[in-house]
Amino acid sequence: MNGLCCCTPCKPRYRRLVDSIYPRAVTDGLLYSNMQKLTFYAISHPEKLERIGEYLVMRMVRDLSRQRPVQVKIAVEAMDQLLQACHSSPSLPQFSENHLRMVQRLLESNNAKMEQLATDSFVTFSNIEESSPSYHRQYDFFIDKFSQMCHANPQAAYGDDFRLARCAGLRGLRGVVWKSVTDDLHPNIWEQQHMDKIVPSILFNLQEPDDSGKGFSSSQIPKFDNTFADSTQSHRVDDEATPKVLSDRCLRELMGKASFGSLRAVIEPVLKHMDLHKRWTPPPSFAIHVFRAIIYSIQSQNSYFVIQELINHLDSMCSADASTRIGIATVLSSIVSIAGTSIGPLLLSIFNSLLKHLRTSVDFERSGKCSDQPAEKMYQEALINAMGDFANALPDYQKVEMMMFTVGNIPNLDERKSKQGDEFLQHVLVKTLLKVATKYRTAYLATVFTDSFLDTLLLLALVRDPQVRLATQQIFHTLLDRHDNAANLVHLGYELDVSDVQLTVEKCSRADQMFMRKHIGEITYMLLRAVALADENDLNKHIDAVLCTMSLLCIESLIELFRLSLALQQLALDSKQNFSDAKRNCIHNMVAKYLNLSAQLIANPSLCQQVQHVVSCRAQRGIPGLNLLLNVKDSPNNDDPLSSSALNSTSQGATTITEEDQTLLFNAEDIAESLKASGKDATRLFVPFNFNMNGRKNDGSGDQWQNDTPNFDSTDGRESPSGYKTVGIDDVSVDMSVDWTPPVSRKQSRRNTIFSIVNPPKLNASTVDDLKAYANATFDPIEEGRKEKELTGSILSEIRNTDFEERVNTNESLNEKSDLSKSIARLLVRNGEMTRVRDIGRPAKPKNLFEIELPSFAY
Amino acid sequence: MEDYKYLFKVVLVGNAGVGKTCLVRKFTQGIFPPGQSATIGVDFMIKTVKVGNDKIKLQIWDTAGQERFRSITQSYYRSAHAIVLVYDVSCQPSFDCLPEWLGEIESYANRRVLKILVGNKVDKGDEREVPERIGRDFSDVNQFDYFLETSALDATNVDQLFEQVATRLTNDMKLTDERVHQFRADATNSSSSTGGPIKLIDRAQTQLNSCCTRQS
């Protein structure tokens, strides 16, 4: 209270100058000319600046207590002008302290107008860059007070001005943040204690419902997602008229300024806020908005941290309401795609956590302790979606990783050993796999279908749960389909003209041919059994799914499937199978549809004719459910009134085809004939499938796909790269038929010339008679098996005993047409494939992403 | 140049509707607000009181009792010099929640914070559900520094409550101040030549100042 008696003439000059800025009349404003004099004095006498500040604040405090707002305003204005004018003055630090004291006094006044004034002045201050650091300055009170203003209550002190107060609070908080981050000595703004006030204050305003309605909508908030908005400091007052808009901006600014080290302190209050305000409850639009804003604002390399925090939060919420967990999972799935590629090394750990949550949820649902099963299911769905979105955001090779990983988590596929809950988990994980698979775009089959992955899929296609079997077929669809044909093939009908289906067919690559050569046996075997297992209750779906897989295989690679078709036909005829007639017919139809499709695709007129003939014979016989032409428009048979009458007269109660109805069946020999006529080697068509419903493994008789596919070199546990097989059409691809020239020797029908064997194949059916003779010969499975083994042995010994160069040379001399350099290139690709197959095909213990050698084409 | 000796932060907590806001209003503005709506987040009031010859400034942070504001309210516990836990004597549930509040205080407030228990609305007479004895016992068992029954409606014990807070805090602070002075004097006497210890004490003093906002 010193110096209040200031009317003495000996008053110092600075005081007189300060006094002169106040007008005589209490209602008038600042006297600008005198203010200029004061400013000039302050600049030219920096040592007096602190005194000027002290004196002005003292007058301000006095006016405040006497409730003279105009005078108060003058003091504040003067202080602000001096602050700006003297920003490089050596006594600025001391002056700033006075300035802050003034602001604090105003904020303590319990007067909304004064608080506004204080906030504006504080914002002015926060824009000034101080040259010397302020060691002892504390912003605690300002943070406390501005946070309180952010919660201004319309029904209490603030009345209708509560929005103004809240905006002021937000601007004040933003000022504190600006001030602290520009001042290196002030990292403490990021301390938990401050963030615990700042963050909820911002979020509270962001979540406030609009006047119009309840619930959160981001419609009123200007969008700045994507466009990396440089909102820093470039604030325009008119944009920030409402607390909601302003708080959105504050949030982004805060997040943008947070370093990695301070992220935890910022994210944790966000999570806590969502919990307390029940903002996870679906639809969690507010939480999504906030987290998207966060991901867009923070440095992208820190995105994974936010995701990890969300997952940790999910961990801590594992016993909470399903709705909360659904909400968190939904938020996760809506931000992972933005965080996307920046996740990098933590990919698998994040994915693993999600899978773990899925397992936990499955266990919980099965435990019987779960009160709300539908909600739990929704939660699982949300998690699966999150994983799908997650996969979507990643580069393809990481998707493969994720699929391997998922497969590795699928519990015991051996049905005898499986536990109760396993089947359900299987179900959920296959769904997850399907989700991830749909996001993957296959480039090379071998990249995605590694040995163990394919093996697992093949097992999954045949498990007890029909839903899993169906989903597995769908996984095959999405992974095989590289030309978006699947949509046209899911319910493939009998197409008179296949070009109507609008398929995209492209020449298949070498790598794929090699892959198919190696695996087609397993795949077709699986398809055969999948049809046998097809669920009678949902026949069409299951049969169509298999048909779709077949069609895609045909388009994408091959026609070994002819053999499968014949086997399927045989299956449908087999009286030992406990099938309904409907199922038998369904299979017959499927075979017809498939043969029709592939015959047209390989543009084989005689085959097309055969198919059409059989189909129209069936239509005329009128067995219910076997007339494929019924649904075909423009069919000549439909115009024929006889066909419908024939239906009644001749069917005579027959409900399916028997072995005797030769005209109604596709004849293997005729098909072989047609194929051969177009230059394809059809010998293998007559190698029957060994069909054993009781187990997957066969015992060396009949079909030898297990033995003749990967030749296993037991000495070093590695697969020999030959993949040589008995003569067949398995590797004849539709695509290849485009540039097909009718071969005269078997050499040209082989793809892997470099490893071709000097031994002649078992059968070289060059004439129909040869073929017939072979087909009619009694089939001795044991003998066949023996032969196969012999052949395998000879291949192995050839490979083991002859060195590489020699083999190349031998082969070269055998086949003049083959180009050595090409062969070597192919070999390298193949070896690359092998390495990779060995390396990633270990779903049980997935490797670190970086240890995996990826072939160049995987990128 | 400041016109007060000490500044203290007082935080009021307790279930919604027990009368925290009314107590603060009654004390700071002398009114019992009619048709008061629930507090949002936190509210802030300031009042200067006299303890002996010293002017003491009380920063009063009135918190919302609702669960959803728990995170913002908890953040104010930390820097509080005193926490006033309020229940409604005519509302047993508000008393039953005290252990929960106590837990919050334990986890978020300074360990040496001044804890005061207040049973409000004693004017309600017949409607009382929590006898004074029970409240006092609770405060003893749980080591509250002070227990008091008040009424914001008829002003019973309202001024006394805040006077007690101010007095106790001032006395504590004076004690600490004396100790620091003593310590500093000792330090200066014993080792005036070496700079080390003095620096340490300066630091202690700075910390003290920053935490108590002592101004003179």
Ligand SMILES: Nc1nc2c(ncn2[C@@H]2O[C@H](COP(=O)(O)OP(=O)(O)O)[C@@H](O)[C@H]2O)c(=O)[nH]1
């Ligand atoms: N009878 C009576 N009613 C009170 C008293 N204090 C507060 N109330 C009433 O209790 C209700 C809640 O008061 P309020 O201060 O908003 O409670 P807060 O939520 O703890 O801040 C209001 O309707 C007040 O009128 C009191 O001392 N006596």
Ligand SMILES: [Mg+2]
């Ligand atoms: Mg209240």
